Amino acid sequence: MSSTDVDPTTTREHGLTSAEVGAIGAQAASAKALSYSPYSKFRVGCALLCEDGKFVLGANIENASYPVGVCAERAALARACLEGQRKFRAIAVSTDISPPASPCGMCRQFIREFCDLSIPIFMWDNDGNYVVMTLDQLLPMSFGPEHLKKPDSLGQK
């Protein structure tokens, strides 16, 4: 917060109140308990704040065949899609390290499919600190669904 003359309980950061920022951080931190990471021991929790105010949680799910594992962000988004959630206000990720870790490249692209470029991504460390960046900042000049021309627009049936 850069200004001291505003009420911190009503100040909005990327459209979220400070209470909502705290809540999504707490949700992401709690999601770490869902992590299945016997190989790396690197727990990642993710919380999605849906447009209707609900949170959907995800965690990294590893596999004995390492590349098969799934990151927390993609697990959360897949779960949200299956639950009928397609609109999100914010994303938070939480790890046990400091400084905070950011979503991997594959997850940034996965997020791109379902979220506006302006969506804030809060990245929390293990000490209650966070960095926030928009998807556009994390994935500049990105490729998204709107770039795929539909058959109709190509004059095909």
Ligand SMILES: [Zn+2]
């Ligand atoms: Zn990832």
